[in-house]
Amino acid sequence: MKLTVFKNEKDIDQAAADSVIEVIKSNPEATIGLATGQTPVGLYQKLVQAHQNGKVSFKQVTTYNIDEYAGLAKDHPQSFYDFMKTHLFSKVDVPEENIHIPDGASSDLEAEAERYEAELEKAGQLDVQILSIGLNGHIGFNEPGHTLHAETHVVTLTEDTREVNSQAFSSLEDVPKKAITMGIGSMMKAKKIVFIAKGEAKASILKQAFKGPIDPLVPGSLLQLHPNLEVYLDESAAEYLK
Numbered sequence: 680m681k682l683t684v685f686k687n688e689k690d691i692d693q694a695a696a697d698s699v700i701e702v703i704k705s706n707p708e709a710t711i712g713l714a715t716g717q718t719p720v721g722l723y724q725k726l727v728q729a730h731q732n733g734k735v736s737f738k739q740v741t742t743y744n745i746d747e748y749a750g751l752a753k754d755h756p757q758s759f760y761d762f763m764k765t766h767l768f769s770k771v772d773v774p775e776e777n778i779h780i781p782d783g784a785s786s787d788l789e790a791e792a793e794r795y796e797a798e799l800e801k802a803g804q805l806d807v808q809i810l811s812i813g814l815n816g817h818i819g820f821n822e823p824g825h826t827l828h829a830e831t832h833v834v835t836l837t838e839d840t841r842e843v844n845s846q847a848f849s850s851l852e853d854v855p856k857k858a859i860t861m862g863i864g865s866m867m868k869a870k871k872i873v874f875i876a877k878g879e880a881k882a883s884i885l886k887q888a889f890k891g892p893i894d895p896l897v898p899g900s901l902l903q904l905h906p907n908l909e910v911y912l913d914e915s916a917a918e919y920l921k
């Protein structure tokens with residue numbers, strides 16, 4: 680694991696974006712796994728800036744999002760597709776047909792998870808996977824539990840996660856109870872993982888994830904097994920890792 684700690688949030692975003700851009704420069708047809716949440720917003724801004732400055736094109740890039748809420752159609756303002764459209768897709772030149780995200784509005788979520796996994800298998804090893812971590816240690820929506828899934832699956836969100844994520848909704852009741860998420864195996868297959876986390880609230884779970892034992896109750900701890908993991912943190916998130 681290559682850990683870099685930054686003083687300034689903008690520097691984390693730039694360094695993480697540079698790592699993604701390097702992948703696209705060496706392979707314009709790169710496949711990229713994308714995450715949502717507040718953490719990667721700055722990284723997406725830096726990718727947009729680089730695109731606007733003519734430094735990178737997404738014309739031949741293919742993207743695979745790691746998760747989506749069940750019951751939310753793509754055009755729902757709280758869907759992860761809408762989030763990605765706002766922060767990245769509408770601002771770069773990635774073709775719509777190259778964007779992949781589970782269909783949360785599917786009437787058969789299990790079948791949709793299987794379909795998405797088949798797409799990932801067809802794509803093979805993703806060139807880079809962008810990831811962050813939830814306060815309870817989840818990556819994607821792989822929630823803590825005694826067992827973890829390798830492949831894309833339907834998950835019941837923990838009440839903790841629903842509460843944290845309720846900030847984006849008008850009320851807790853509006854937060855979906857289920858989601859479709861890539862499994863840990865689907866994410867870990869990527870050639871490189873660009874992991875970012877910011878802020879003191881994440882410090883304790885990061886210690887458990889990166890210094891503790893590999894434990895399904897801390898799904899992020901599985902990342903320790905990845906051979907090419909880049910970790911970008913600010914000083915407060917890295918408090919127990921220095």
Ligand SMILES: O=P(O)(O)OC[C@H]1O[C@](O)(CO)[C@@H](O)[C@@H]1O
Binds near residue numbers: 714718746811813818
């Ligand atoms: O960056 P945030 O907003 O803390 O979100 C944490 C995590 O929750 C999720 O949004 C759930 O998918 C992850 O993608 C993300 O890493």
